[in-house]
Amino acid sequence: MSTTEWEAVLTMPVSEDRDHVQGPADAPVTLVEYGDFECPHCGAAYPIVKQVQDRMGGRLRFVFRHFPISTSHPNAEQAAEAAEAAAAQGRFWPMHDLLFEHQRRLGDRDLRGYAEQLGLGLERFDRDLAEHVHAPRVHEDFLSGVRSGVNGTPTFYVNGVRYDDSYELETLHAALEGAVASQRG
Amino acid sequence: MTTTNVDERVSPLLSGTRAPDFELRSAPDQTVSLAEFRGRPVILVFYPGDWSPVCSDQLALYQAVLPEFQGFNAQLLGISVDGIWSHQAFARDRNLHFPLLADFEPKGEVARAYRVYRADDGTSERALYVIDADGIVRWSYVSPVGVNPGADGILRALENLAEVGAS
Numbered sequence: 001m002s003t004t005e006w007e008a009v010l011t012m013p014v015s016e017d018r019d020h021v022q023g024p025a026d027a028p029v030t031l032v033e034y035g036d037f038e039c040p041h042c043g044a045a046y047p048i049v050k051q052v053q054d055r056m057g058g059r060l061r062f063v064f065r066h067f068p069i070s071t072s073h074p075n076a077e078q079a080a081e082a083a084e085a086a087a088a089q090g091r092f093w094p095m096h097d098l099l100f101e102h103q104r105r106l107g108d109r110d111l112r113g114y115a116e117q118l119g120l121g122l123e124r125f126d127r128d129l130a131e132h133v134h135a136p137r138v139h140e141d142f143l144s145g146v147r148s149g150v151n152g153t154p155t156f157y158v159n160g161v162r163y164d165d166s167y168e169l170e171t172l173h174a175a176l177e178g179a180v181a182s183q184r185g
Numbered sequence: 186m187t188t189t190n191v192d193e194r195v196s197p198l199l200s201g202t203r204a205p206d207f208e209l210r211s212a213p214d215q216t217v218s219l220a221e222f223r224g225r226p227v228i229l230v231f232y233p234g235d236w237s238p239v240c241s242d243q244l245a246l247y248q249a250v251l252p253e254f255q256g257f258n259a260q261l262l263g264i265s266v267d268g269i270w271s272h273q274a275f276a277r278d279r280n281l282h283f284p285l286l287a288d289f290e291p292k293g294e295v296a297r298a299y300r301v302y303r304a305d306d307g308t309s310e311r312a313l314y315v316i317d318a319d320g321i322v323r324w325s326y327v328s329p330v331g332v333n334p335g336a337d338g339i340l341r342a343l344e345n346l347a348e349v350g351a352s
Binding site: 008068069070071072142143146147148149150151152 | 241242243245246248249250253279280281332333334335336337340
């Protein structure tokens with residue numbers, strides 16, 4: 001038995017201003033993912049989250065936060081910064097999708113290629129990555145995850161509480177519907 | 186709680202206990218003792234074995250969180266019953282840059298002293314200890330073996346130490 005128990009809850013609440021958000025602010029369920037673009041498990045979860053979003057539409061709000069584990073994934077940090085550099089030009093989600101769809105191609109030249117594909121201003125994109133302009137943001141996400149009990153990627157939170165069950169499609173969908181129901185309850 | 190009976194039998198040393206000293210190999214030509222870190226907090230991470238999937242994820246996470254631990258001037262030490270050569274290959278392969286101690290001979294002696302040895306399978310529990318600058322256990326936690334306990338409990342314990350120290 002442990003000498004201390006605690007509940008794993010989101011210590012940094014979702015902020016519409018700060019966070020990358022899909023779905024309405026007043027959706028009954030918010031799903032937060034702490035993820036790493038180079039992590040194969042996150043890659044496996046990526047289409048599942050998309051399917052759950054399709055099924056639930058406006059009843060689901062989805063938030064993505066960075067949790068690059070550079071120890072295991074040498075390109076994860078730079079990929080996260082590339083996503084933030086895209087965000088600075090209003091294109092976070094398209095970059096998020098491209099990165100997850102090309103997990104094995106996250107070298108610097110690949111990242112620049114995705115920026116080009118998205119029509120980003122390349123001068124600014126290059127500078128942001130070279131000077132690590134977005135590293136503090138990525139680190140802030142990472143730390144908030146550590147403090148919230150993220151113990152690997154992906155880690156999900158459903159309405160602020162860590163979701164420890166499988167992220168297989170039907171299981172995750174059922175859990176999110178359950179959270180909708182309990183909101184009504 | 187969903188802990189099993191087996192887990193409930195495990196009771197680590199509690200807060201306030203003097204942490205048993207030890208001296209173990211961290212490299213073929215190097216040993217590490219607990220006493221040498223007197224004056225700063227020590228995070229002692231018992232894990233069942235090098236190479237197993239959960240251990241790798243857990244230690245990779247701690248490597249990533251290492252700067253935060255260092256912010257508390259804390260020393261991170263991993264410890265398992267694996268031998269030093271396994272530790273060395275494992276650390277190199279996984280990019281781990283903190284000492285991994287070999288609780289190898291007599292096998293599991295330190296794990297036993299910290300009451301986290303698993304006699305059934307000859308490994309140790311997945312257990313965390315935070316030891317203060319005076320060598321006193323201030324926090325301990327035993328996770329189910331298959332569950333990565335994360336780093337939030339450690340950071341909370343270090344924060345509590347810092348608060349006590351400041352007051």
